[in-house]
Amino acid sequence: MSRLPIITAPDPRLKVHSAIVPVVDDAVRRLIDDMMETMYNAPGIGLAAIQVGVPKRVIVMDLARDGEPPAPLHLVNPEIVWAADEDAVYEEGCLSLPDQYAEVSRPAEIEIAYLDYHGQALRLKAEGLKAVCIQHEMDHLEGILFVDHLSALKRNMILRRLLKQRRLNVADA
Numbered sequence: 001m002s003r004l005p006i007i008t009a010p011d012p013r014l015k016v017h018s019a020i021v022p023v024v025d026d027a028v029r030r031l032i033d034d035m036m037e038t039m040y041n042a043p044g045i046g047l048a049a050i051q052v053g054v055p056k057r058v059i060v061m062d063l064a065r066d067g068e069p070p071a072p073l074h075l076v077n078p079e080i081v082w083a084a085d086e087d088a089v090y091e092e093g094c095l096s097l098p099d100q101y102a103e104v105s106r107p108a109e110i111e112i113a114y115l116d117y118h119g120q121a122l123r124l125k126a127e128g129l130k131a132v133c134i135q136h137e138m139d140h141l142e143g144i145l146f147v148d149h150l151s152a153l154k155r156n157m158i159l160r161r162l163l164k165q166r167r168l169n170v171a172d173a
């Protein structure tokens, strides 16, 4: 397994529409393994392949809290097959928008269909943080970031902060 560099905004690659994975083979499993290591190391709770520059519909997640056993979740070609009418608001962050957080409203509960690590077709119902995280990561597959759900004013504020932070980091180096 190897750690991959994570792309941060603004970067045109984060706007790319990711492609369907035709078959879950060893190359896809290697990508999943590398993404898991990258996510755990960051540390983060979710990562989409495009965030490491691979435009494929692959997502990894682990929502286990400190002290809990790991709960890795691998989603290939996920599709939302049902969504609740009620929305829920959560404060979201993203490894591609380091140290930036904002409240986003999304359906409170969803059901998805996906392929797992072994290419098996499965379904999963999720609510709470799990539903938020799945929808956030699935947005990445369409080139959408959580800031795209905000007003232009809030979005620009966050992107300006990121640029400033990046200039400071460069100055430090």
Ligand code: NI
Pocket: 093, 094, 095, 096, 136, 137, 140
């Ligand atoms: Ni993200």
